[in-house]
Amino acid sequence: MSVLYPVAADAEAALSAPLGRAAREREARALANADEGAELRFVVEEVGPTFDTREAALEAWKGRIDDDRKGGAVAPEDRYCTIREVLAPVKGRAARAQTVKPVFENGRRWPVPAKPATAPKTQWRLSVSYWRVGSAPTASQLPPARKARRAQSARDLGRDAIEALTRQPLTPIAPQQPLDIGLFETRAPENPDLVLPDE
Numbered sequence: 478m479s480v481l482y483p484v485a486a487d488a489e490a491a492l493s494a495p496l497g498r499a500a501r502e503r504e505a506r507a508l509a510n511a512d513e514g515a516e517l518r519f520v521v522e523e524v525g526p527t528f529d530t531r532e533a534a535l536e537a538w539k540g541r542i543d544d545d546r547k548g549g550a551v552a553p554e555d556r557y558c559t560i561r562e563v564l565a566p567v568k569g570r571a572a573r574a575q576t577v578k579p580v581f582e583n584g585r586r587w588p589v590p591a592k593p594a595t596a597p598k599t600q601w602r603l604s605v606s607y608w609r610v611g612s613a614p615t616a617s618q619l620p621p622a623r624k625a626r627r628a629q630s631a632r633d634l635g636r637d638a639i640e641a642l643t644r645q646p647l648t649p650i651a652p653q654q655p656l657d658i659g660l661f662e663t664r665a666p667e668n669p670d671l672v673l674p675d676e
Contacts, residue, residue: 482519515544520609525602527601528601529601531560538560563602
């Protein structure tokens, strides 16, 4: 049996009051009464509070997710929620690494680090997969973040637009141009359009 994902405007509504549930896009479109041009997309979003331990998250969301500790499994069509490990928010800015100089002593170029790097603190949070109905901007509809933050209109961006900017993948402003010549090639002095092997 397929998973039936909620159809809703946001993750909170997907948990509490969805418009319905659908496995495929055309079913979700019918539930949302959306035409072909309307905004409908499949998203996965984190929702609700964070928990310091996995066990605490499993207890809080009992009945929504599979609990492998007690053998509590949800029906196959209800498996649209999971818990995921996320980075805990850090107050203030991270300390900058100090610049070190090479030592060139005892066969070592760099000094031994003072202390090993520590792993960042993580927490557990519920993640909901659902069909999102609405016109919140997606990452592909927004300009690259490095351009958008310099624009005068950046001051008017809403919460959803800022969140979409932070989640968008790094994309080039312009397509990368092909390399003119390789490592062991050179241009002929009498004809710059001709590339010759140079070994």
